[in-house]
Amino acid sequence: MRTTVAGIVAGVLAFGLIGVGPAAADQARYPVPYGPAGIAAAAAAELAHPYSDPPGANNWSCRPTAAHPRPVVLAHGASANMTENWQTIAPLLANTGYCVFALTYGVPAGTPFPFDQIGGRNVMETSAADLSAFVDRVLAATGAGKVDIVGHSEGSLMPDYYVKFLGGAAKVDHYVALTPLWHGTDTAGLANVYVLARMFGLGPVVDTVVGGAFPSALQFLAGSAFLQKLDNGSPAVPGVSYTTVITKYDEAVVPYTSGILDAPNSTNVVLQDLCPQDFGGHGMVAFDPNATQVVLNALDPAHARPVECSFVPLAP
Template structure:
């Protein structure tokens, strides 16, 4: 057998041997890693726009053990269908009422482009999220929700928390691959700043705006990020957990995810599990990250992270 093929077999075996197994009582199958990504692709192709498994049961009533419903907030250019095929069923199996939305789709966008979310200005998406959370609270009778967000979904909800009254309605806030200080991917933040300094800001905004006006807001030093940082990024009434990966190819540098606040816990996956090579997208399907999520939402019953090998992945 050729060495390359042997390596591929070894990776597959490692994934099979280290992947968490479903308990007999689990209502929903949970797939991790590459299998989770494949499941997300399959769901998007066959059931576009559908809620992920375990989510959006509007008759769900929170238990005493988990009184806060969990709202899942996807990333930039993603949607609820693809982003949460692992996290949603896992949370539902653990007794949570789970809800998810696709946000940030410009009005009038036709199918299939309407499956590409997170494009509207984040201020607008934050208001959309707030309306959805109000609906969740009304349906469940809960006082507060927990938020689990990925990429843009780890950043945009904080605008809702700080400026739209969300601090009174959010208890725990878990961010996957967050970018509180923005990203300088491919030196775009530097180039964008230079362009604005040269008076080209209106032209740049005109070119980017019709496609994805949220995109420039992610760049380090953007007006959106500066406003979010006013008075400190973290709201003192909310408990934050940030989950970063050193192999994040979109959040540059990955340390932009550090919140460094007294009410925040900053977790770098590789400091917990050195054999975790997950990239930006894979964190939402990562068995090590999902245990950190469970611990953050229920610290009284936290369990040690049983490290699983995660191969190099997007």
């Protein structure tokens, strides 16, 4: 997820800095901005305080409670970082009583500022190893036996490599995936273009150009070797509870149904089936009040609350 300044300004001008959603209960410790206000907060935090922890996150003295015994680890999307991706969900979870932790992953070593703010670029196998080390640090600090994971975009897919191949299945309980692409994407026909390029012997050129700038990008494409390995049998790993949150207006995951995970331990939620007036796109889901209630319900199903549908504007 990467939101342009122009998009932020347009959203703010069109809809105002109004946080919609279950705000009264969520303001106990940290403000929780929703919708365009959340996107604006993300931009402001990134500009004023790059590298900063999202509100409520990375309190390494936090100890899980009986009500919320598992820390929540947040994994951002491609081209994003922890600062901008979690200005809504991190404070919401902290206010609700969770120990919340977030990392920025996938930045090639030696990348200078400001380009080091563009995360999720390393191949996902490398990022999954980074996530593994981070989860171990969280478990050691909190004394918990397992974590829950909430991921957005690439962060909804990359952690499954950790779960499936790097021992994460024993350390992850709930896995909430926002705008996932379990079966890849064919945005603007790029997956087919890449197939044609390889047919005509241009695959190495594409690999060199794209791989040099954004090594993980080709892994997102439908049919990639990475996705084939992850999908061997099923992406879903027994013993882990998956919840996927999908929007029909996803401009980055094409078709949006790529986010459906067909497995007995997976619950698939299409936002528009719950709330027809939710027009949020790929990036907006991380700030969407309807999606955030789904997240809370997935993490604590015993205390699930109905989603009180809020209007969410059409925005990427």
